[in-house]
Amino acid sequence: MSIADTVQPRFQSNVYSYENIEETLPKHTKRLIKDADRRNVQIIHGQGELLDEFSRLVELTESRKGVALRDKEYFKTLLENYPEGSVIFLATCNVYQLDKEAKEKKVQIEKEIDATPENAKKKLHRLEDQLQSVNKDINEYKKIFDEFGQEDKEIAIAGILSIQYGNTCEMLYAGMDERFKKFMPQYKEYVENFKWAFEKGCSWSNMGGVEGTLDDGLTKFKDNFNPTINEFIGEFDIPIYPFMYRLTQKAYKILKSKHM
CATH class of the missing domain: 3.40.630.30 (Gcn5-related N-acetyltransferase (GNAT))
Known part of the structure; x- marks a missing residue:
């Protein structure tokens, strides 16, 4: 599983x-x-x-x-x-362009707020929400610039x-x-x-394995793409020489225990 x-x-x-x-x-x-x-x-x-x-x-x-x-x-x-x-x-x-567009949008929203009468409360509330959102984006881009530099690329x-x-x-x-x-x-x-x-x-694109319990982080992410979970029969050893197989398995366990 x-x-x-x-x-x-x-x-x-x-x-x-x-x-x-x-x-x-x-x-x-x-x-x-x-x-x-x-x-x-x-x-x-x-x-x-x-x-x-x-x-x-x-x-x-x-x-x-x-x-x-x-x-x-x-x-x-x-x-x-x-x-x-x-x-x-x-x-x-291109974060530089996103920041540029956000700042232009901010100026436009602020102009609209200044031109909107105080009694148009519904419109003012909508514009203030937009301003808050664009300010959040600008702050986010600033953090990225601090790490990557402010380049147009x-x-x-x-x-x-x-x-x-x-x-x-x-x-x-x-x-x-x-x-x-x-x-x-x-x-x-x-x-x-x-x-x-x-x-x-x-015929299909395989995103890879998930846990059999289907409750792990990989499953939750891959579920975003509406996949089919295929269950395979699993892996088996076919010993060609049974006696040698038992010896090698015993030797493998001993070797593995020494490295744990």
């Missing part, structure tokens, strides 16, 4: 092919994608030219979660071995590396810069990955 019990997870979260994948998504996922659009999150895809940024995002995820995934050389090997079926998706955004904030194999797509590795989690980049990015897979003739 646990991912850790086997080499390959028994329970895997797959999104099956649809002509219009957006129509199958839950309402809250559509709303999160609109949040990404509001932040002008863009999705690009490619291969080796995106490797540096993708590797950086994976390293950030490793540090945040305290796990060891793979390094740049491994990802490069994957791309080289699947030249026709490999892809890296990156979600990017696209920043990679999330990424996925996927492999098409036969009529399936395996979404193998993903990374995200946690400082941009409010931009909701992964939701828009995953959908673009699904579209890419289905356009290449894949």
